[in-house]
Amino acid sequence: MSEDRVSITPLKDGPLEVKGAVRINASDGTEIKEADTVYLCRCGGSSKKPFCDGTHKKIGFTSDVEA
Numbered sequence: 001m002s003e004d005r006v007s008i009t010p011l012k013d014g015p016l017e018v019k020g021a022v023r024i025n026a027s028d029g030t031e032i033k034e035a036d037t038v039y040l041c042r043c044g045g046s047s048k049k050p051f052c053d054g055t056h057k058k059i060g061f062t063s064d065v066e067a
């Protein structure tokens with residue numbers, strides 16, 4: 001697999017780990033962040049969406065699906 005590809009990995013009972021050069025945009029196209037690694041909320045509880053803020057631990061988020 002090429003190292004310049006972006007990889008997305010669901011962390012156990014936590015966020016999506018996105019590794020690779022990525023640009024995160026708002027729905028209007030405005031850039032929010034450029035980074036090599038970001039963690040995106042998948043529990044729905046973050047107050048910093050689309051990023052994980054650790055709330056998944058407080059609310060006991062679990063995921064039956066690892067992908």
Ligand code: FES
Pocket residue numbers: 014015016040041042043044045046051052053054055056057
């Ligand atoms: S996955 Fe971490 S706050 Fe939602």
